[in-house]
Amino acid sequence: xxxxxxxxxxxxxxxxxxxxxxxxxxxxxxxxxxxxxxxxxxxxxxxxxxxxxxxxxxxxxxxxxxxxxxxxxxxxxxxxxxxxxxxxxxxxxxxxxxxxxxxxxxxxxxxxxxxxxxxxxxxxxxxxxxxxxxxxxxxxxxxxxxxxxxxxxxxxxxxxxxxxxxxxxxxxxxxxxxxxxxxxxxxxxxxxxxxxxxxxxxxxxxxxxxxxxxxxxxxxxxxxxxxxxxxxxxxxxxxxxxxxxxxxxxxxxxxxxxxxxxxxxxxxxxxxxxxxxxxxxxxxxxxxxxxxxxxxxxxxxxxxxxxxxxxxxxxxxxxxxxxxxxxxxxxxxxxxxxxxxxxxxxxxxxxxxxxxxxxxxxxxxxxxxxxxxxxxxxxxxxxxxxxxxxxxxxxxxxxxxxxxxxxxxxxxxxxxxxxxxxxxxxxxxxxxxxxxxxxxxxxxxxxxxxxxxxxxxxxxxxxxxxxxxxxxxxxxxxxxxxxxxxxxxxxxxxxxxxxxxxxxxxxxxxxxxxxxxxxxxxxxxxxxxxxxxxxxxxxxxxxxxxxxxxxxxxxxxxxxxxxxxxxxxxxxxxxxxxxxxxxxxxxxxxxxxxxxxxxxxxxxxxxxxxxxxxxxxxxxxxxxxxxxxxxxxxxxxxx
Amino acid sequence: xxxxxxxxxxxxxxxxxxxxxxxxxxxxxxxxxxxxxxxxxxxxxxxxxxxxxxxxxxxxxxxxxxxxxxxxxxxxxxxxxxxxxxxxxxxxxxxxxxxxxxxxxxxxxxxxxxxxxxxxxxxxxxxxxxxxxxxxxxxxxxxxxxxxxxxxxxxxxxxxxxxxxxxxxxxxxxxxxxxxxxxxxxxxxxxxxxxxxxxxxxxxxxxxxxxxxxxxxxxxxxxxxxxxxxxxxxxxxxxxxxxxxxxxxxxxxxxxxxxxxxxx
Numbered sequence: 001x002x003x004x005x006x007x008x009x010x011x012x013x014x015x016x017x018x019x020x021x022x023x024x025x026x027x028x029x030x031x032x033x034x035x036x037x038x039x040x041x042x043x044x045x046x047x048x049x050x051x052x053x054x055x056x057x058x059x060x061x062x063x064x065x066x067x068x069x070x071x072x073x074x075x076x077x078x079x080x081x082x083x084x085x086x087x088x089x090x091x092x093x094x095x096x097x098x099x100x101x102x103x104x105x106x107x108x109x110x111x112x113x114x115x116x117x118x119x120x121x122x123x124x125x126x127x128x129x130x131x132x133x134x135x136x137x138x139x140x141x142x143x144x145x146x147x148x149x150x151x152x153x154x155x156x157x158x159x160x161x162x163x164x165x166x167x168x169x170x171x172x173x174x175x176x177x178x179x180x181x182x183x184x185x186x187x188x189x190x191x192x193x194x195x196x197x198x199x200x201x202x203x204x205x206x207x208x209x210x211x212x213x214x215x216x217x218x219x220x221x222x223x224x225x226x227x228x229x230x231x232x233x234x235x236x237x238x239x240x241x242x243x244x245x246x247x248x249x250x251x252x253x254x255x256x257x258x259x260x261x262x263x264x265x266x267x268x269x270x271x272x273x274x275x276x277x278x279x280x281x282x283x284x285x286x287x288x289x290x291x292x293x294x295x296x297x298x299x300x301x302x303x304x305x306x307x308x309x310x311x312x313x314x315x316x317x318x319x320x321x322x323x324x325x326x327x328x329x330x331x332x333x334x335x336x337x338x339x340x341x342x343x344x345x346x347x348x349x350x351x352x353x354x355x356x357x358x359x360x361x362x363x364x365x366x367x368x369x370x371x372x373x374x375x376x377x378x379x380x381x382x383x384x385x386x387x388x389x390x391x392x393x394x395x396x397x398x399x400x401x402x403x404x405x406x407x408x409x410x411x412x413x414x415x416x417x418x419x420x421x422x423x424x425x426x427x428x429x430x431x432x433x434x435x436x437x438x439x440x441x442x443x444x445x446x447x448x449x450x451x452x453x454x455x456x457x458x459x460x461x462x463x464x465x466x467x468x469x470x471x472x473x474x475x476x477x478x479x480x481x482x483x484x485x486x487x488x489x490x491x492x493x494x495x496x497x498x499x500x501x502x503x504x505x506x507x508x509x510x511x512x513x514x515x516x517x518x519x520x521x522x523x524x525x526x527x528x529x530x531x532x533x534x535x536x537x538x539x540x541x542x543x544x545x546x547x548x549x550x551x552x553x554x555x556x557x558x559x560x561x562x563x564x565x566x567x568x569x570x571x572x573x574x575x576x577x578x579x580x581x582x583x584x585x586x587x588x589x590x591x592x593x594x595x596x597x598x599x600x601x602x603x604x605x606x607x608x609x610x611x612x613x614x615x616x617x618x619x620x621x622x623x624x625x626x627x628x629x630x631x632x633x634x635x636x637x638x639x
Numbered sequence: 640x641x642x643x644x645x646x647x648x649x650x651x652x653x654x655x656x657x658x659x660x661x662x663x664x665x666x667x668x669x670x671x672x673x674x675x676x677x678x679x680x681x682x683x684x685x686x687x688x689x690x691x692x693x694x695x696x697x698x699x700x701x702x703x704x705x706x707x708x709x710x711x712x713x714x715x716x717x718x719x720x721x722x723x724x725x726x727x728x729x730x731x732x733x734x735x736x737x738x739x740x741x742x743x744x745x746x747x748x749x750x751x752x753x754x755x756x757x758x759x760x761x762x763x764x765x766x767x768x769x770x771x772x773x774x775x776x777x778x779x780x781x782x783x784x785x786x787x788x789x790x791x792x793x794x795x796x797x798x799x800x801x802x803x804x805x806x807x808x809x810x811x812x813x814x815x816x817x818x819x820x821x822x823x824x825x826x827x828x829x830x831x832x833x834x835x836x837x838x839x840x841x842x843x844x845x846x847x848x849x850x851x852x853x854x855x856x857x858x859x860x861x862x863x864x865x866x867x868x869x870x871x872x873x874x875x876x877x878x879x880x881x882x883x884x885x886x887x888x889x890x891x892x893x894x895x896x897x898x899x900x901x902x903x
Contacts, residue, residue, distance in 0.1 A: 021642040021826060052879040062891060078771030079790060080892050089791055092774045093767045095820060116795035120777070123797030152797070233640060244652070245659045249686050256684075258652050287687040289832070302640050304651035306686060317659060341795050355800050414798055421804040423795050 023101035025230050028122045030149065031131035032141035033110035036162040038088060040131060040200035041105055042072025044222065047207035050096035051075075072200075076107045089114055091121030100226040110141055115148075115388045116341040119426070122149060127156035127228040129221065134173065134197070135166045138181050140375055146181075147374040147390065148339060150190050151428060153410050157185070158194045158224045165199040169212045187377060194224045233302035237261040238326030240404070240412045242357035243272070243319045247306070254285050254306040255315065257358065260411040263300030264307075264323075272319040273402035274330050276442065279309040318359035320402040320412060328402045328412060330438040332553050333366065333606075335430045338417070339390050342424030346385040346393075346417075353418040354395070356403055357411070360418075366394040366606065385425075393427075394604065396552070400441065405431050433603050435519035437553060440527050460540035464498055466637045468540040469565030470533045471629075472558060474549045474608060476600045477586055478578030479571045480617040480625075485546040487626045492542065492633060499542040502529055517597065523554050530558030537565060542637060550605040567636065569629075570611040573618040575600045643827050647680060650815040652799065653778055654684040657760065657813045658691070660803035664813075665692040665721070666762040667749075667903070670705045671850045672839060673764040676824050677816055678716065679833050681762075692756070694721040696748045698741075700852040708836045723752035732900070736889035738855040739897055746901045750786050753810060760811040763903050768820045769849075769880055770887060772895050778817055779803065782810040786901030812903075821848075821880050822873050829866040840864045848880055855885040 029037045045051050059074045062083065076092040077083055088109040096103050108121035122128065128149050132142050149157060159181060167173050178195045185192055196205055197216050204210035205220045219227070239262035247254045264270065268281050285306035286295040299305045320328050340346050346365060354363045369392040370379035385391040406413030406428035417425045461467045471488075473481040485501045492499040508515070512528055515521040526549050536543035549555050559566045578600065579587040590598035597603040613632055615625050640648070657664060666681065666689070668674045681689045695709060713720040725748030731740050753761070767774040777793050779801035794802040805811065816824075828835060838847045845858040846869075859878060863869040881887045887894045894902075 024642055049877075051877070053877045055879075065891075076771070076774075078775060078895070080895060081791060090775045090793060092771070094774065095768055117793070120793075120796050244655045247685065249688055252686075254686065256655055258648060285686055287683055302645060302648055304648040304655070304684070411798075416798065416800040418804060421802075421806055423800060423802055426795075426797060426800075 022097070023230055024104060025101055025127065025225070025228060026104045026106060026125045027225055027228075028106040028108050028125035028128045028149075028154075029131065030108045030118065030122060030128055030145040031110055032133065032136070032139040032145075033087070033112075035110065035131045035133040035136065035139070035142070036200050037107060037110060037131050038073030038076055040129075040160065040162060040198070040206065040221070041094065041107055042075045043200045043203055043206045044105070045075065045094070045096055046072075047203055048096055048098065048222070087111060090117045093121075098222055098226055101230075103225065108145075110145075112141060112144075112388060115144075115339075118145065119148065119152065119339065119341070122154065123152050125154060126231045127158070127225070128154050129225070130157060130159045130192075131162050132159060132177060132181060134161050134163045134177065137177055138184070142181065143184055144374040146185055146190065147188055150188050151337065151339060151390070153406075153414075153428075155190070156228045157190055157192045158196065158221070158228075159192045160196050160198045160221055162198050162200055164197045164204060164213065165202050169197070169199075169204075171213075171215045193227070194218055196221055196224060233300065234261045235263055235300040235302075237301070237409065239264055239270075239322050240328070240409055241270075241321035242359070242412070243315060243317055243321060244358050245317055246315065252285065252308055253312065254308060255321075256304075256306040257321075258304040259299055259301050260357070261301050261409055262322075263298060264321075265298035269324060270309075270321050271324045271327055272313070272315045272321055273328050273438075274400040275315060275319055277313045277315060278324065279311040279313050282308045282310045318357075318361075320357060320359070327438060328404050328409075329431060329436040330400045330402055330441065331431065331434060331436060332398070332400050333394065333396045333434055333551070334401075334403065335369075335392065335394055335432055335434060336415070336427040337372075337390065337392055337430070338385070338425050338427030340385045340387055340425040342387060342419050342422065344419060344424075345387065346391075346419075346425065348383045352424070354397070354401075354415050355418060355423075356401060356415040359401065361397050361399065361401060363395045363397045363417070366396045367604070368393050400437065403429055405429055431519070433519060433597060435523035435551075437523060439520065440523055440557065457538070457540075461639045464540045466497055466542070466639060467565055468498075468537040469542060469637060470537045470558075470562045470567065471542065471544045471633070472533070472549070472555065472562075472566065472568050473544065473546045473571050474555060474568065474611075475571035476573065476575060476578045476605055477548055477598075478581045478583055479573040480581075480622070481546040481548075481571045483622065484571060484615065484617070484625055484629070485544045487622065488629050488633075489544055491626055491630050495630070497542055497633070497637075498540065499544065500536060502533055502536075502543055502545045502547075504547045507532075519597075523551065526551075526554040527557060527561075530554075530561045533558065534561040534563060537562060542633065548599050548605070550599045550603065552606045552609070555608065565637070567612040567632075568608055568610075570608045570614045572614055572616045577618040643823065643830060646819055646823055646827070647683065649818060650677075650680045651684040653801075653813065653815040654681055654762070656799075656801055656803070657762065657779070657815075658685075660801075661760045661811060661813075663756075663758050664760045664762070665694050665756065665758045667764070668693045668695050668709070668718075668720075669764070669850075669903075670695065670701065670709050670836065671764075672824055672828060672835060673766065673816055673819075675712075675833055675835070676819075676827055677762065677764040678718070679827075679831060680815060682716070689716070689718055691719070691762075692721050693718045694723060694752060694756075694761075696723050696725060696745055696752055698725045698744055698748070698852050700854060702836075702838055702850070702853055704836050704838050705850065708834070712834060721752075721756070723748060723755070726751065735896065736886070736893055738885035739889055739893040741852060741855050742886040742897060742902060743900070745903075746786065746897065749903075750901060753786070758810075760813055762813050762815060764816045765814055765903055766816050766819050766821070766824075770894060772898050773817075776814060776817055777802070778814050780812040780814065781805060782812060782901060784808050784810070786810060788899050788901065790895075790899065822870055825866050825870050825873065829870070835866070839869065841868075847883065849884055851884055857883045857885070859883055 244257035533543040
């Protein structure tokens with residue numbers, strides 16, 4: 001590199017006004033171990049004249065002491081263990097600048113064992129440079145790193161195919177690698193902005209164009225980096241403001257936190273989720289020593305602020321603040337794609353603590369849907385997720401959580417899981433197949449007072465000769481719920497019971513005719529049936545409900561509505577048995593793809609945890625099933 | 640938001656996380672430019688207050704200008720100020736090179752102070768761009784019972800989710816300035832008009848870029864006599880910030896050893 005161009009890169013960076021700040025872009029360098037990440041960084045620093053005085057000589061001395069050839073990796077591998085073993089253990093950062101802007105370069109270890117450190121580095125970046133060895137081609141970590149970048153939400157990716165000197169700068173071999181890796185990235189939804197043939201050791205296409213590859217017409221690595229944009233604060237999105245803490249300073253009650261998305265202003269009505277309380281912003285608090293500086297009237301994404309409210313509502317850390325329109329999802333169950341970093345594997349059924357924004361809550365791994373092989377994107381099933389694996393899982397909380405889907409609001413749609421004391425994994429949220437339960441738990445009625453009945457339950461039970469209540473049948477389509485319900489209804493009626501069956505298809509003709517089969521409407525369907533069944537029960541009758549009701553949250557809500565005398569009855573038969581029966585021909589349609597989200601085939605069935613009764617229709621004959629149910633009712637509904 | 644606003648917001652976020660999650664926390668005040676910015680940021684985070692003790696672990700060998708500065712601003716900023724002394728040189732690892740051994744006094748003083756006050760965590764104003772092992776630090780950095788840093792197995796830290804759960808006996812260092820650079824510190828000091836010790840400004844062609852003990856800190860050649868001139872100088876210099884700090888340079892691993900043992 002000529003003296004003149006070196007000076008240009010380095011010195012033109014100095015702004016004419018020293019007090020002004022410059023743009024900063026954070027770039028992570030990732031890729032398979034030994035594909036030349038550190039060498040590329042060293043070369044970039046050398047060729048832009050960014051090395052501190054004496055650094056080159058000191059690296060040289062370190063190498064000579066160890067009797068190894070000059071090694072650029074020593075620039076960032078600061079630990080003795082790293083230098084002695086010639087391997088990057090932990091992520092590091094280093095700074096340089098071009099005409100365009102300042103850079104933080106984040107070096108991430110390429111060794112599989114240090115994936116947690118790679119993620120630590122990569123998650124801080126605005127853009128990524130992925131290095132592939134031209135001689136070795138695309139390797140395991142090349143793919144895994146590409147996959148994780150996508151999962152971490154990094155959308156600006158350039159690929160450098162390094163060590164081109166080892167393959168005599170041949171275009172054909174470069175083209176093959178480019179095609180293979182582009183295909184992979186495309187399949188996971190990433191479009192690399194540039195794929196650049198380079199030799200870090202020789203300095204080709206890092207800072208300077210090279211004559212060795214005149215066939216390449218694209219930008220150098222540094223030019224490619226200059227074309228990336230710093231991550232812009234999402235100010236135009238719906239407001240997401242997680243409450244970080246509540247302070248009492250100088251007689252003010254200040255709600256403190258950082259706005260993650262959107263903006264708010266004084267006078268706005270804010271909604272706190274999941275407590276579902278509302279209040280208006282009275283002031284935005286601000287400390288400054290500049291005399292006469294007025295507190296701000298609005299604040300937006302990226303700002304750490306404090307606000308006071310017009311009403312003293314009780315809110316605490318963990319609430320997610322939004323405007324009433326564009327509120328976050330409320331749910332106690334969701335799907336997630338996770339990467340696992342724990343020393344112990346993640347196990348189905350085990351509880352962990354989730355940290356979602358500032359919220360912390362216990363969650364249980366309800367199911368592990370699949371383990372994803374990041375090399376070929378194939379899925380396998382397993383009951384546990386090993387360290388460094390990627391998986392699709394379903395998590396369940398004991399209470400409602402306020403969250404978003406990652407795709408619509410990344411910062412409130414991602415989380416980490418804590419196992420004992422350690423961050424053991426991270427994940428992004430999808431609600432595919434699961435309902436936003438906000439509407440189900442939101443009461444929009446105001447000014448309502450309960451009227452006390454003149455007749456109590458006992459009086460009704462004495463008149464009827466039995467207690468009222470709910471028999472809630474749940475199970476797969478074809479498990480025999482309706483057949484059993486109708487047979488039981490007949491038997492009980494003959495014995496003098498006031499009994500009535502609420503059946504899925506029947507209520508959809510009337511009460512629930514306005515509901516579709518979307519997750520939200522299915523949940524609303526069950527909520528209404530739960531409330532109606534509860535009314536029947538309180539009226540002194542026995543309501544038998546016959547609904548698949550696949551979600552635990554929905555059944556738990558029905559139980560809550562039903563009051564004391566609610567009986568969850570799992571009408572059980574495995575999918576194969578149900579499919580063989582297929583009374584309505586639905587399984588056939590589902591297999592043919594004509595019905596999507598069909599429970600047991602393409603949508604989940606969450607088995608009851610502790611049902612009052614299990615009736616196994618695959619093993620036991622119908623008559624005997626009815627007999628058992630009659631006995632059960634006679635005991636449980638006795639006056 | 641410009642870059643300084645972003646840096647400020649991130650530091651405030653870190654302060655508030657730590658203050659919420661960890662009991663018995665204090666801030667280390669070395670009296671230098673970085674820890675003055677750190678105090679300033681705490682006041683931003685807590686609306687003019689510093690709601691935890693601010694501790695100077697004193698080697699007794701600082702410059703007089705530093706002590707003057709400390710006494711004045713501890714009062715003016717309304718700090719809950721604690722001063723602790725470092726033990727004599729004889730108590731340090733004798734295999735360390737001389738300047739590193741002198742610096743190790745501070746590590747010992749720190750350990751004693753932590754024990755005496757029962758602090759679970761300390762805010763420290765280190766930055767990644769100062770030195771290569773600091774570049775590998777976490778924002779929330781756990782230490783063992785005796786303050787040692789297990790740099791080979793640090794916790795993952797991403798999406799601003801910090802490790803805030805620890806077995807009893809763990810000590811935590813929290814680094815609210817880790818993501819700042821030397822130029823950022825001066826830009827912010829200028830913008831916020833934060834008081835500065837005069838030793839940073841050039842006198843007779845020399846100034847201090849980094850302040851430590853009198854006997855192991857030396858000035859660099861410079862003509863920068865205002866903050867603006869310092870910023871301009873830093874944007875073109877190729878001399879590293881800690882070049883005047885003797886303990887960094889005595890041997891290849893001297894500083895790593897100091898840090899592994901609990902030095903900042």
